[in-house]
Amino acid sequence: MITEEFRQSLARVREAIDSSAEWSIFNSVPAGVSRRLDLDAPEEYLDFLLAADGAIMGSVVILDRKYVEKLQGLISPNRVEVPEDPDTWFVVGKINENPVLVNRRDGSIWTYPDMLASWWASRRFERVADSLAEFVSEYALGSGYLRITGSTESDEWWQLLRHLGNV
Numbered sequence: 001m002i003t004e005e006f007r008q009s010l011a012r013v014r015e016a017i018d019s020s021a022e023w024s025i026f027n028s029v030p031a032g033v034s035r036r037l038d039l040d041a042p043e044e045y046l047d048f049l050l051a052a053d054g055a056i057m058g059s060v061v062i063l064d065r066k067y068v069e070k071l072q073g074l075i076s077p078n079r080v081e082v083p084e085d086p087d088t089w090f091v092v093g094k095i096n097e098n099p100v101l102v103n104r105r106d107g108s109i110w111t112y113p114d115m116l117a118s119w120w121a122s123r124r125f126e127r128v129a130d131s132l133a134e135f136v137s138e139y140a141l142g143s144g145y146l147r148i149t150g151s152t153e154s155d156e157w158w159q160l161l162r163h164l165g166n167v
Contacts, residue, residue: 013160017160022156026056027058029056042132059149060145060149071099088104095148103127109131111125111148113126145161146158
């Protein structure tokens with residue numbers, strides 16, 4: 001669930017990005033959209049868009065309203081195997097080049113965590129969080145970032161997280 005505390009975390013990150021030319025080159029947490037979108041998407045993602053119209057947080061990306069519909073083709077039956085009917089899934093972002101999907105039934109977040117294989121060749125498709133807010137908090141803004149991305153501590157985004165005291 002997108003709480004006020006979560007919105008404040010995104011605002012703190014936005015301010016940090018905007019304060020540094022180096023951090024703002026490859027990262028962004030833009031302001032949210034002004035009104036709820038009429039989009040066939042999970043409710044929590046629509047709420048996220050009110051807080052931030054997408055986000056690029058190092059190797060973790062949450063899609064903005066402009067690209068989200070275009071990337072739903074990543075879960076077509078001929079492109080990748082998912083455990084259930086493709087209509088059950090919604091592509092919400094990516095980690096490196098691996099899609100991040102929301103299960104429309106329960107809001108849980110799934111991905112292909114094997115960073116050594118391309119997602120379409122991966123044998124692992126795993127649940128990594130119970131909600132989008134939990135996923136962003138743990139893996140984009142928290143200590144799970146290195147683990148989920150395969151990055152090292154010299155990663156620029158990790159340095160921003162350290163600067164903010166998130167890790």
